[in-house]
Amino acid sequence: MGRIVVALGGNALLKRGEAMTAGNQRRNARIAAEALAPLCETHDTVITHGNGPQVGLLALQEIMNTEVEDYPLDVLVGETMGMIGYMIEQELGNLLPLEHHVATVLTMIEVDPEDPAFRDPTKFIGKIYDEAEAKAETESRGWVMKPDGNKWRRVVPSPKPKQIFQKQAIEWLLEKGVTVIAAGGGGIPTMYQKGADRKLVGVEAVIDKDLASCLLAKDIGADCLVIATDADAVYLDWGKPEQRAIRSATPDAMDAFDFPAGSMGPKVEAAQDFARTTGKRAIICSLADVPAAVRGEKGTTISVDAGETAFY
Numbered sequence: 001m002g003r004i005v006v007a008l009g010g011n012a013l014l015k016r017g018e019a020m021t022a023g024n025q026r027r028n029a030r031i032a033a034e035a036l037a038p039l040c041e042t043h044d045t046v047i048t049h050g051n052g053p054q055v056g057l058l059a060l061q062e063i064m065n066t067e068v069e070d071y072p073l074d075v076l077v078g079e080t081m082g083m084i085g086y087m088i089e090q091e092l093g094n095l096l097p098l099e100h101h102v103a104t105v106l107t108m109i110e111v112d113p114e115d116p117a118f119r120d121p122t123k124f125i126g127k128i129y130d131e132a133e134a135k136a137e138t139e140s141r142g143w144v145m146k147p148d149g150n151k152w153r154r155v156v157p158s159p160k161p162k163q164i165f166q167k168q169a170i171e172w173l174l175e176k177g178v179t180v181i182a183a184g185g186g187g188i189p190t191m192y193q194k195g196a197d198r199k200l201v202g203v204e205a206v207i208d209k210d211l212a213s214c215l216l217a218k219d220i221g222a223d224c225l226v227i228a229t230d231a232d233a234v235y236l237d238w239g240k241p242e243q244r245a246i247r248s249a250t251p252d253a254m255d256a257f258d259f260p261a262g263s264m265g266p267k268v269e270a271a272q273d274f275a276r277t278t279g280k281r282a283i284i285c286s287l288a289d290v291p292a293a294v295r296g297e298k299g300t301t302i303s304v305d306a307g308e309t310a311f312y
Contacts, residue, residue: 002223003044003174006290007213007270008032009229010050016230026087033091035228035287039294040096040179046170046220047088048213051080051185073125073156074188074202081106081184088181101178108165109187109207109215113194115159123158123206124148157205161187161212167219174220186212210270214282217274224294225274227267228287233312234264234300248301249309251276271302279304 018024039045071079085104092102121144129137134145134152146155164170166182173180186207193199210227217225233245236257251272259265264284271282285292285299293299 003046003221004039004224004226004294005046005048005213005217005220005222006036006039006226006228007210008047008049008287009227025084026091029084029087030091030094032088032287033095035290037092037095038291040092040102041100043294044174044177046174046180046182046216046222048183048209048216049084049088049181049185050209051077051084072202073204073206074190077185077206078106078188081188084184085181092179096179101176102181103173103178104181104184105166105170105173107170107183107187108190108200109161109183109212110163110165111159111189111191111203111205111207112162113191115157117157117159117205121155121157122146123156124153125156125206126154128153157203158208159189159203159205161207161215164212164216164219165190167216170216171220183209183212183216185209208266208270210266211273214270214274218277222278223280225271225280225282226290226294227271227282227284228290229264229267229284230286231264231284232286232289232298234259234268234284238264245312246300247310247312248303248306250304250306251302253306253309254302268302275302275304 014020014025014028036045036047082104089102089104096102124146128148128151129145131152137143137154138145143154144156145152164183164187170180170182186209189203189205189207190200191203193201213227214225216222233247235243235245237243254268254272257268259268267284271284274280274282280303282302283293283299284302289298293301
């Protein structure tokens, strides 16, 4: 039995265009559980997940509730981590044997206050505004707003993950045979304040889920990192008649290709990092294909010994 980290994309609980209802998220959690339950029975498994739509909804609700002060973003990330973890945990529990335990770990991840991301926030979050509304929000709340197409949205920093505080607790659970849900939404961003007491505080930021999953996989000695998304593989020339799906490649070979920063780019970067650092496999595939991809039958495998780049 090997050790594996599976990173679920944001579509795991909410498909594109779906209403953000509890029923829709519950149904998608059930679909995710059906795909992952067989893997949980054969591997020590950690499941991570995105939270973009959910944390955006909570942030919107905070704005609309003018009677109380807004909750900070790190608290909202913790809320979504608990909610999504609960849904996945319960649906897995409905499929796995009674003696197979599943636990959600609220995961704090340290970021560096000197990270360049704090000087240039880029992660869009929350509702859209016209230019006048965006300027008003900047003046009243101190937010950074940037154009998103012909509208404006709030942007927050996306610093790199530095340290996972609950990594030892996660390892203890895995050693007891527990399937763990952790680092949801990239983890709760935290940092140490400068000073002698090194006080830990939350941060108004969002950590990339795939980079956090890569760090966690390295920390716990995972044999494989799987990044599950809504594409069945990594494609070159996506959307064009000549598009090709990559079957396998080395991390260095992937450097020759350019992938969009807002979609496949961070996934490929995380897969390359894991493969280079550990010498083990990283896989990018669709959620439904995860078991087959782990067997080497589907998806894109990135590994240092992949040889010449192969296509489907």
